[in-house]
Amino acid sequence: MSGAGPGRPLAHWQHRLAERGVDxxxxxxxxxxxxxxxxxxxxxxxxLTLSFxxxxxxxxxxxxxxxxxxxxxxTIWITLRIALPAALLNVLAAVPIAYRMRGRFxxxxxxxxxxxxxxxxxxxxxxxxxxxxxxxTGWFNRILLATHLVDEPVxxxxxxxxxxxxxxxxxxPFAFLLVLSYLSGIDPTLERAAATLGADxxxxxxxxxxxxxxxxxxxxxxxxxxxxxxVFPSAVLVGNPAGETRVISLAAYQxxxxxxxxxxxxxxxxxxxxxxxxxxxxxxxxxxRFYTGSSGGKG
Amino acid sequence: MSAFTQLRLDGVSRRxxxxxxxxxxxxxxxxxxxxxxxxPSGCGKSTALNxxxxxxxxTQGSIWQDERRIDTLPPExxxxxxxxxxxxxxxxxxxxxxxxxxxxxxxxPKEETRRRTAEAVRLVRLxxxxxxxxxxxxGGQQQRVAIARAVVFEPSLVLMDEPLxxxxxxxxxxxxTEIRRLHQSLGLTTVYVTHDQEEALSxxxxxxxxxxxxxxxxxxxxxxxxxxxxxxxxxxxxYRNLWRGRVEQxxxxxxxxxxxxxxxxxxxxxxxxxxAEAVVAVRPEDIRVDGxxxxxxxxxxxxxxxxxxxxxxAAEARTDTGLLLHLRTEQRIAPGDQxxxxxxxxxxxxxxxxxxxxxxxxxxxxxxTR
Numbered sequence: 001m002s003g004a005g006p007g008r009p010l011a012h013w014q015h016r017l018a019e020r021g022v023d024x025x026x027x028x029x030x031x032x033x034x035x036x037x038x039x040x041x042x043x044x045x046x047x048l049t050l051s052f053x054x055x056x057x058x059x060x061x062x063x064x065x066x067x068x069x070x071x072x073x074x075t076i077w078i079t080l081r082i083a084l085p086a087a088l089l090n091v092l093a094a095v096p097i098a099y100r101m102r103g104r105f106x107x108x109x110x111x112x113x114x115x116x117x118x119x120x121x122x123x124x125x126x127x128x129x130x131x132x133x134x135x136x137t138g139w140f141n142r143i144l145l146a147t148h149l150v151d152e153p154v155x156x157x158x159x160x161x162x163x164x165x166x167x168x169x170x171x172x173p174f175a176f177l178l179v180l181s182y183l184s185g186i187d188p189t190l191e192r193a194a195a196t197l198g199a200d201x202x203x204x205x206x207x208x209x210x211x212x213x214x215x216x217x218x219x220x221x222x223x224x225x226x227x228x229x230x231v232f233p234s235a236v237l238v239g240n241p242a243g244e245t246r247v248i249s250l251a252a253y254q255x256x257x258x259x260x261x262x263x264x265x266x267x268x269x270x271x272x273x274x275x276x277x278x279x280x281x282x283x284x285x286x287x288x289r290f291y292t293g294s295s296g297g298k299g
Numbered sequence: 300m301s302a303f304t305q306l307r308l309d310g311v312s313r314r315x316x317x318x319x320x321x322x323x324x325x326x327x328x329x330x331x332x333x334x335x336x337x338x339p340s341g342c343g344k345s346t347a348l349n350x351x352x353x354x355x356x357x358t359q360g361s362i363w364q365d366e367r368r369i370d371t372l373p374p375e376x377x378x379x380x381x382x383x384x385x386x387x388x389x390x391x392x393x394x395x396x397x398x399x400x401x402x403x404x405x406x407x408p409k410e411e412t413r414r415r416t417a418e419a420v421r422l423v424r425l426x427x428x429x430x431x432x433x434x435x436x437x438g439g440q441q442q443r444v445a446i447a448r449a450v451v452f453e454p455s456l457v458l459m460d461e462p463l464x465x466x467x468x469x470x471x472x473x474x475x476t477e478i479r480r481l482h483q484s485l486g487l488t489t490v491y492v493t494h495d496q497e498e499a500l501s502x503x504x505x506x507x508x509x510x511x512x513x514x515x516x517x518x519x520x521x522x523x524x525x526x527x528x529x530x531x532x533x534x535x536x537x538y539r540n541l542w543r544g545r546v547e548q549x550x551x552x553x554x555x556x557x558x559x560x561x562x563x564x565x566x567x568x569x570x571x572x573x574x575a576e577a578v579v580a581v582r583p584e585d586i587r588v589d590g591x592x593x594x595x596x597x598x599x600x601x602x603x604x605x606x607x608x609x610x611x612x613a614a615e616a617r618t619d620t621g622l623l624l625h626l627r628t629e630q631r632i633a634p635g636d637q638x639x640x641x642x643x644x645x646x647x648x649x650x651x652x653x654x655x656x657x658x659x660x661x662x663x664x665x666x667x668t669r
Binding site for chain 2: 187189190192193194195196197198199200203207208211212290291293294295
């Protein structure tokens with residue numbers, strides 16, 4: 001017989017709780033819980049209930065209103081059309097650069113800093129820069145005109161491309177930092193082993209590094225996608241907010257602060273969240289098909 | 300794969316920044332040989348192995364496979380199998396896919412890949428685990444996968460980088476036999492890096508002892524065991540008693556050395572003139588306790604520490620003049636016992652002391668730690 005038989009005193013209640021992970025360190029979670037409840041859960045449920053209390057009609061009439069109006073409905077497609085390619089490009093561009101930079105070399109810190117600086121710029125400064133550089137009278141067009149590559153300025157701002165570039169500039173540093181840390185988590189000996197087994201660099205990458213990196217890439221894609229999907233300032237500043245870059249967050253903004261219809265704005269926000277969740281669910285489902293265990297040390 | 304009759308390392312050197320990790324390594328490896336690169340950590344043995352594998356470019360020198368220069372080839376074109384200290388198994392591939400990797404890279408026909416993989420699996424007795432991922436295996440099983448993966452494509456040379464250092468003592472002995480068995484049955488040529496002299500002695504046909512990036516001695520296990528070339532090698536080969544002394548007289552291969560008040564007769568390795576500084580090296584098992592007959596090199600000492608080691612005892616004893624001795628004996632002795640000790644002059648080696656003779660490594664005075 002093992003364990004506490006009759007007549008044997010049980011361990012102290014504090015020890016028994018600690019065994020189940022309940023101890024004083026749990027207090028460390030309090031600040032995070034307060035934030036989650038105050039800044040996420042409460043606003044979320046407030047918005048959710050609000051979205052079912054439209055100013056006119058039944059509980060679902062605001063949702064019906066959004067989907068029956070093609071101008072409103074179309075914002076989902078417009079946003080996806082910007083956010084998905086931007087997130088994909090960010091991840092794909094980050095991979096080769098991070099791959100080249102995973103080891104230690106002189107000047108690594110400088111290069112990393114240069115690549116990450118756009119994070120600090122903020123959307124407005126980025127938009128300002130884009131207008132100066134890519135606008136009709138910007139340097140880019142002036143160079144094209146001066147070298148007679150084009151006859152009239154290429155329109156790269158106040159349309160789809162302006163927003164797209166803005167999302168790439170602000171989103172790439174996130175993607176790069178994430179991919180770099182995922183790459184450093186892969187034991188470099190694995191590639192050396194593959195080399196001694198006869199794999200050239202291309203097959204070392206496709207057979208060993210890429211499969212081990214895929215889960216990380218999926219996570220990175222989700223995060224940069226969420227960032228891009230909620231695009232708002234650049235859609236106004238360097239996009240065409242009345243037409244091809246009228247993104248879904250803009251629709252919600254107009255409902256809330258131009259029409260003062262909070263229930264309708266809440267409904268749009270809920271739809272926005274749902275679309276994001278669908279994309280993330282698809283990506284994470286694909287992610288689970290890859291090996292997600294440890295890829296450092298003994299394997 | 301391209302088999303060779305001879306692999307020649309010609310002045311192979313490697314520097315890291317200003318630091319020389321390996322200096323002028325000359326070594327000729329005959330096909331079928333088992334070579335052990337032996338030395339303490341930081342001696343350059345792993346550097347040498349990585350240079351051989353092509354994972355590290357040389358700073359100087361060249362490597363020749365018969366008449367073909369190979370040090371300019373990338374690792375994937377050398378066709379050498381390598382077993383890593385951390386095993387470096389691909390965590391996302393099954394045991395079978397790990398072992399088949401080298402064959403796949405060579406684009407062998409499917410049927411042949413399947414057959415040879417199965418053969419290798421049988422060789423390392425992992426038939427029941429082929430569909431598992433490496434993370435589901437024990438350390439010894441992972442080790443066997445790593446070995447199978449490195450030998451399955453019949454490499455002309457197998458490189459092993461301290462493959463047993465992550466295993467527990469019992470498994471280490473088993474795998475040692477396993478590696479030697481594979482080497483013989485497959486007719487492999489093997490270069491094996493280790494810091495464990497016992498491992499190297501039991502496995503290798505020839506040993507290369509390195510220290511601070513330089514070759515100290517190349518020889519058979521017997522040569523290394525009985526005749527280390529200098530006191531550093533002796534130190535590494537288990538001569539735990541290293542005493543500083545001064546040569547009183549020398550005659551042919553014999554010399555008398557004064558050390559801490561004892562006059563000791565021994566075999567000279569390397570030239571020594573009377574009056575020269577010397578280092579005396581003796582294995583713990585060559586010090587006899589209360590032995591009958593032997594009266595030369597006799598010392599009386601007090602036992603200080605005794606460790607039980609099964610059939611034998613390992614003990615530390617101090618002579619009346621303060622010289623500390625490490626010894627092994629089957630006799631039952633206890634701390635505080637007065638014992639008569641003696642060393643056969645053939646088993647007492649006398650080396651010239653060199654500039655790098657570190658005082659703390661050598662016992663020469665009362666209170667010295669070793």
